[in-house]
Amino acid sequence: xxxxxxLSEKALLKDENLFDLILENVSSGVALIDETGTFLxxxxxxxxxxxxxxxxxxxxxxxxxxxxxxxxxxxxxxxxVDDHPVRKAALTGKRVNNQVVGVKLPSxxxxxxxxxxxxxxYNEHRQHVKTICxxxxxxxxKHAEENLVINEDRxxxxxxxxxxxxxxxxxxxxxxxxxLRHDQIFGYQEPQPEWYYEISIRxxxxxxxxxxxxxxxxxxKTGLLYYEAQIVWPDGSIHWIEFKxxxxxxxxGKPIRxxxxxxxxxxxxxxxxxxxxxxxxxxxxxxSITDHYIYLDKEWRFVDVNKAAELSLGRSRSELIGKxxxxxxxxxxxxxxxxxxxxxxxxxxxxxxxxxxxSFQLWLESHVYPHDGGLxxxxxxxxxxxKAEFNLLQSIEEFKALSEN
Numbered sequence: 001x002x003x004x005x006x007l008s009e010k011a012l013l014k015d016e017n018l019f020d021l022i023l024e025n026v027s028s029g030v031a032l033i034d035e036t037g038t039f040l041x042x043x044x045x046x047x048x049x050x051x052x053x054x055x056x057x058x059x060x061x062x063x064x065x066x067x068x069x070x071x072x073x074x075x076x077x078x079x080x081v082d083d084h085p086v087r088k089a090a091l092t093g094k095r096v097n098n099q100v101v102g103v104k105l106p107s108x109x110x111x112x113x114x115x116x117x118x119x120x121x122y123n124e125h126r127q128h129v130k131t132i133c134x135x136x137x138x139x140x141x142k143h144a145e146e147n148l149v150i151n152e153d154r155x156x157x158x159x160x161x162x163x164x165x166x167x168x169x170x171x172x173x174x175x176x177x178x179x180l181r182h183d184q185i186f187g188y189q190e191p192q193p194e195w196y197y198e199i200s201i202r203x204x205x206x207x208x209x210x211x212x213x214x215x216x217x218x219x220x221k222t223g224l225l226y227y228e229a230q231i232v233w234p235d236g237s238i239h240w241i242e243f244k245x246x247x248x249x250x251x252x253g254k255p256i257r258x259x260x261x262x263x264x265x266x267x268x269x270x271x272x273x274x275x276x277x278x279x280x281x282x283x284x285x286x287x288s289i290t291d292h293y294i295y296l297d298k299e300w301r302f303v304d305v306n307k308a309a310e311l312s313l314g315r316s317r318s319e320l321i322g323k324x325x326x327x328x329x330x331x332x333x334x335x336x337x338x339x340x341x342x343x344x345x346x347x348x349x350x351x352x353x354x355x356x357x358x359s360f361q362l363w364l365e366s367h368v369y370p371h372d373g374g375l376x377x378x379x380x381x382x383x384x385x386x387k388a389e390f391n392l393l394q395s396i397e398e399f400k401a402l403s404e405n
Contacts, residue, residue, distance in 0.1 A: 026388065029135035033090070035128055036060070049112065049135050051105040070104035072111075086133045089118035093128045098352045098367065100138070113142040121393070130396075132389065144281055151274040164261040167245075169197060171220070171255055176200075185241060185264045187233025203231040205238070215243070220255045223247045228265065240269045291378040298373035300325045312379070337366075344368040344375055354382065 029046035033039055037060045044054055050069065052058065071079045081087060085096040096118040102111045114135050121130040165182030169175075176195045183192045186203055197216075201209055208229035219225035225245035230238055245260020292309035296302060302320040310316055315328070332338050336355055344351040348370040357364050363386040368377040 068106040072102045085116040086118045113139045169258045
């Protein structure tokens with residue numbers, strides 16, 4: 001019959017095996033370091049994030065020249081080694097929570113964006129004895145955000161710098177008075193001696209001939225002209241143009257002239273397509289992540305949610321969009337969660353926090369960002385991580401107790 005010590009050792013081994021299984025299957029990099037810098041444990045994800053092979057044996061944090069790993073903040077300023085999140089926690093003994101950093105590996109390659117947390121652990125004498133570190137790869141989200149900003153800036157610049165060509169079209173004769181910029185938009189660097197309505201039509205791709213004719217016929221009835229079309233320049237290149245104009249009438253109400261502007265909107269069209277693609281990509285990312293994404297406008301109304309948020313909130317997107325958050329969830333008013341959101345709302349500053357939700361019986365980690373007078377926030381279920389941290393600490397304490405006995 002097994003004695004008590006043997007049973008304890010077997011139970012400890014079982015717990016350690018379970019802990020190892022959890023550690024290797026979490027998506028975040030995890031490392032535990034003691035006060036001397038010795039690695040007590042780390043998982044494969046940690047090694048992968050820092051470009052270290054699975055065969056690597058790193059015994060002490062000081063074995064690596066971490067200055068070779070270029071680390072930057074969100075403003076792309078290079079951080080001093082002592083300002084790296086984990087080292088900062090180790091030096092100050094203070095918690096570093098969800099610091100966003102970009103890491104450039106010594107081997108080169110693309111920048112890796114990480115969400116890093118470092119939690120100091122103290123003994124019963126309040127001595128800092130260990131630091132538990134977690135690293136989450138957020139590169140894909142970062143790239144989606146950056147691409148969207150780049151394409152939106154490109155669209156804004158295109159619209160602001162647009163040059164317009166003018167035209168004045170005699171409806172009866174079909175002759176148009178036109179500017180040099182008008183001719184340049186049609187691909188001519190020199191002024192064209194004459195221009196007719198049908199000349200514009202001939203420059204268009206065949207599928208836009210009827211679009212243009214219908215737009216002119218409608219303008220004669222309504223007084224306003226608008227249409228877009230693709231044209232072929234003399235060099236064979238294809239461009240997008242936009243026509244805007246209005247109809248002038250004589251005293252009897254007969255349409256006699258049409259005046260307006262034409263602009264080359266080729267770059268805008270490309271930018272719109274790039275933004276559409278970027279937004280679709282961003283939306284795909286939002287729908288694929290396990291974080292709950294919620295966007296509220298300045299009146300606390302739901303503007304957008306992803307599938308994960310629908311599931312956690314217990315309502316479909318159609319049931320949420322346009323509704324006031326606090327009307328749907330009045331029990332949250334006055335809670336710590338409510339107070340944290342008000343800080344972000346009133347001060348227009350990002351707020352990051354963790355709390356146990358009594359409503360959902362889950363540990364939740366929230367990242368709240370002001371946006372256009374409203375709030376965007378990502379809420380992540382960290383219950384399993386909290387359990388893993390608890391099990392880790394419990395296993396360490398049990399192992400320490402057994403070792404001492």
